[in-house]
Amino acid sequence: MKISGRVWKFGKDVDTDELFSGRYIMGGDETSESNYQQFIGESGLSDVAERDNVPSNFLTDVQPGDVIVAEENFGIGSSRQQAAETLKFKGVRAIVADSIHRIYFRNSWNLGCPAIDLPGISQGFNTGDNIEIDLRESLVTNLTTGKEFRFHLIMPSWFIDMVEAGGLIPYHKALKS
Secondary structure, eight states: OOEEEEHHHOOSBBBHHHHHHHHGGGSSOOTTTHHHHHHHHTTTTGHHHHHHHOOHHHHHHHTTOOOEEOSSSBTBBBOOTTHHHHHHHTOOEEEEEBBBBBHHHHHHHHEEEEOOEEEGGGGGOTTTTTEEEEETEEEEEETTTEEEOOOOOOOOHHHHHHHTTTTTHHHHHHHHH
């Protein structure tokens, strides 16, 4: 499985409160999937203008299929799933970072949005570069510069099948049919 897209370079210590502020945690209409996704997508990163670790034009210019490359400690903080959902609902296809907080890591994979720890990866990318992630070959390529980076996922092989299915729930629904 390959994921290709445009890179957004994030800094270090991007926490879950930046991704989805706790003040919105009780909002949104969870009885309607489309209303819920719209609420999460619109509310996420609402405080980002106050931070210097996220590009200032990310909220206005992010496109479906884009990929985040970040420095260390991406997704630190609380375990709220909305922090991972907000990026997925904005169209982010994957996150590759020098290090990713474990709870965020799993939430992201469960949503079908791979999160990959790869120490030093942030030095190999800039915002606007083109990236390709080959999950089955464990290879990240900066298509703009030609640099390649190998990673090692310590997880069951079915995680990649889960991403292809669109996340944990669609994956398990497909197993039952």
